[in-house]
Structures are given as C-alpha cells and as structure tokens.
Amino acid sequence: MRYIRDHWQGKHALIYALLINLVGLRALLLFADRYTLPPFIADRTDALMATILFIILGHGVVFVWQVVGVLCATGQQTSSLSGIWTVVAYGAIALCLAFTALSIATSFRALAPERFIVVSPTALEDARARQYTLSLSPDGKRIHIAGIFTLGMTQKLTALVDQTPTVTGVVLHSEGGHIYEGRGVAYLIRDRKLNTYVFDTCKSACTTAFIGGAKRHLGPNAQLGFHQYKLELQTPFPQYDLKGEQEKEIKFYRQQGISEDFLAQVFLAPSSGIWFPSTEDLVRSGVVDEVVGGE
Structure with missing residues (x-):
C-alpha cells in the first residue's frame, strides 16, 4: 500500500x-x-x-x-x-x-459475434480424420487406407486392426502426409505381420507404410513415389531435423530388406518433385515382392 x-x-x-x-x-x-x-x-x-x-x-x-x-x-x-x-x-x-x-x-x-468461433475440443481431430478413410473389405481380410496420412491415423488403424482379427493385409492409396504417421502405420503393419498392396498411387509417407508389409504387392499400373521430406511451415523450424528423419526411414527400409543401391537414390528427388521407380527396379531392389493382377 x-x-x-x-x-x-x-x-x-x-x-x-x-x-x-x-x-x-x-x-x-x-x-x-x-x-x-x-x-x-x-x-x-x-x-x-x-x-x-x-x-x-x-x-x-x-x-x-x-x-x-x-x-x-x-x-x-x-x-x-x-x-x-x-x-x-x-x-x-x-x-x-x-x-x-x-x-x-x-x-x-x-469477441464480436460474427467473428467469435467456438472451437470444439474434438474439432481438430475431426478435421484430420476427414482427410482419410479406413474401410474394411467385404471378406474382412484387408483394410483400405485412402487419403492423407494425418495425425491420429495410426491410432485409429490400430483400433480397427484390433477389432478385426481376420485382417491379413492393408491396401494403400495416398499422396502422402505426415511422416510420423507414415512411420507409425509402417511399424504397426510390420509388427502385426500384415501384407501391403498398392493398386493405384502411393507417395512419400505412404511408401514407408507400404514397405512395412511382410509381403509387398504392386498392381500392374501402380506407382510408388519417393522424394525428400519438407516442412509445411511458413517460417523455419531449426530444431526439426529433416535429414535425421530421412535417415530413420533409410534404416527402416534397410531392415525390411531393401537394397543399398535403392537406398542411395530414395531421397535424391527434391521435395517439389517425385521419383517413380519402374516396377522392374522395385522388384529387383526388394521393395516389391510380387506384381499382382488387381484387387
């Protein structure tokens, strides 16, 4: 006072x-x-x-x-x-x-009424979930993943696998997404010894999930796309080590039996581009185990 x-x-x-x-x-x-x-x-x-x-x-x-x-x-x-x-x-x-x-x-x-937006606690999670779909094949043997790999996908996929003991494989169709989720899905697929299938396009983070398969199958017109990682941020984030994240992927690919020649090229394409190896190269390098006729 x-x-x-x-x-x-x-x-x-x-x-x-x-x-x-x-x-x-x-x-x-x-x-x-x-x-x-x-x-x-x-x-x-x-x-x-x-x-x-x-x-x-x-x-x-x-x-x-x-x-x-x-x-x-x-x-x-x-x-x-x-x-x-x-x-x-x-x-x-x-x-x-x-x-x-x-x-x-x-x-x-x-605080003006026309500008005040009440954010639901689950709004962000719901928005992320709308960017992809997880669906079960009629025979209950395959889970189809379509869309962007976003935060929360691994958790939802784990729950679906736990609920469906008949699942033996995962079909992937994605342009990529969050690298952590791509890796998380890959580890889940590997640990549950599930097979992976691509009949259309699978790029970036999706390819990591594909390589997690016990047996990896590619359709005749399917493509696997690889490129360097990038940050979806407007400003630099110096604590985020993109090269370190790529090294983790290379280590995982090596554990999955991918050849060293392929590993030397996997992250050469810039983030703005994409590398689509030929089906022959994918089979020869151990990325693909079998080319199949269709779904």
Missing part, C-alpha cells in the same frame, strides 16, 4: 516512475489482456465479462494511478532539464494511451 501511495503522490523518481510504474507495468497489462480471450476463456459471454472487468481494473483504475503518479513526479522536477522530462513524460503517457486503446479495440473485435 505504501508503494502505491508513494507513486500516487509523486514520491518516486521520475525515471523510475516512467520506466517501471508506467511503461513496464503497462506492457505487462497489455500482454496479460489476451488471457481474457479465447482459447483461454472458451465461452463468449464469460470472455466478454472477463474482458470488461480487466479493462475497468487494468486499463481504468491502474492506468489512472500510473498517469497521476508520473504527472506528480514530473511536477516535482527542479533540474534544468525539467522541461525536457515533462515532454518525455507526456509523450510516454500518450503512447501508452494509444496502445491501450488499440488493445481494447482488438479485444472487442475478437
């Missing part, structure tokens, strides 16, 4: 009142106002009430206390530079007021 009173009465040094009590505290409050908005408060009514309360206290009561203390400290300046310090103080107050007004406006825009 004494600290609050001392600032209110202008007893703190002006430089301290400016940097700590005004600028520093204002920056902290402007940073904290995000915690009254989604996703921290999911319900719009609750977020609106929290925002209003925060504005009254943080941008109202506290801001008045900050400004009064700085003005009082300014009035007590007796040095030859007091005029300059007065200008600096008023400038700092004006900037803080501008940023505070902008923050308030941004908060209310985020």
Whole structure:
C-alpha cells in the first residue's frame, strides 16, 4: 500500500516512475489482456465479462494511478532539464494511451459475434480424420487406407486392426502426409505381420507404410513415389531435423530388406518433385515382392 501511495503522490523518481510504474507495468497489462480471450476463456459471454472487468481494473483504475503518479513526479522536477522530462513524460503517457486503446479495440473485435468461433475440443481431430478413410473389405481380410496420412491415423488403424482379427493385409492409396504417421502405420503393419498392396498411387509417407508389409504387392499400373521430406511451415523450424528423419526411414527400409543401391537414390528427388521407380527396379531392389493382377 505504501508503494502505491508513494507513486500516487509523486514520491518516486521520475525515471523510475516512467520506466517501471508506467511503461513496464503497462506492457505487462497489455500482454496479460489476451488471457481474457479465447482459447483461454472458451465461452463468449464469460470472455466478454472477463474482458470488461480487466479493462475497468487494468486499463481504468491502474492506468489512472500510473498517469497521476508520473504527472506528480514530473511536477516535482527542479533540474534544468525539467522541461525536457515533462515532454518525455507526456509523450510516454500518450503512447501508452494509444496502445491501450488499440488493445481494447482488438479485444472487442475478437469477441464480436460474427467473428467469435467456438472451437470444439474434438474439432481438430475431426478435421484430420476427414482427410482419410479406413474401410474394411467385404471378406474382412484387408483394410483400405485412402487419403492423407494425418495425425491420429495410426491410432485409429490400430483400433480397427484390433477389432478385426481376420485382417491379413492393408491396401494403400495416398499422396502422402505426415511422416510420423507414415512411420507409425509402417511399424504397426510390420509388427502385426500384415501384407501391403498398392493398386493405384502411393507417395512419400505412404511408401514407408507400404514397405512395412511382410509381403509387398504392386498392381500392374501402380506407382510408388519417393522424394525428400519438407516442412509445411511458413517460417523455419531449426530444431526439426529433416535429414535425421530421412535417415530413420533409410534404416527402416534397410531392415525390411531393401537394397543399398535403392537406398542411395530414395531421397535424391527434391521435395517439389517425385521419383517413380519402374516396377522392374522395385522388384529387383526388394521393395516389391510380387506384381499382382488387381484387387
């Protein structure tokens, strides 16, 4: 309480009142106002009430206390530079007021009914699941995977395999996707000793899943596509080691009996391109065990 009173009465040094009590505290409050908005408060009514309360206290009561203390400290300046310090103080107050007004406006825009989107806890998982399908063949012996390898696929595929003990193989048709999921599906297929089949196209992460098969079958017109990995991010992520991830894939391919000549070429194609080895090369290198007539 004494600290609050001392600032209110202008007893703190002006430089301290400016940097700590005004600028520093204002920056902290402007940073904290995000915690009254989604996703921290999911319900719009609750977020609106929290925002209003925060504005009254943080941008109202506290801001008045900050400004009064700085003005009082300014009035007590007796040095030859007091005029300059007065200008600096008023400038700092004006900037803080501008940023505070902008923050308030941004908060209310985020809470406008037409912009407020309530995110279901399962919305992201549902969106990912819509990017692929897992279906069982009529005889219950094969699971068909079609679409993009997204997070959660391995878990759902595991559940389906557990529920269907008659499954002996997996049919793949995919343009690729998340490398972790491609590897996860490959390990599941390998551990359950399932066979793999491709009758259309299987690229990138899908090829890893295919190579996990105990016996690997390719249709006469099917294609397996390989290329370097890439990050689907707008900004660099230095902690993500793409070459290291590719080395993990090469190690797995080697364990699955793929020839060294093939491993030397598997990641030569750039991420913007694709390498489709011929069926003869795939059979010769051990990637494909048998070419079959059709589904």
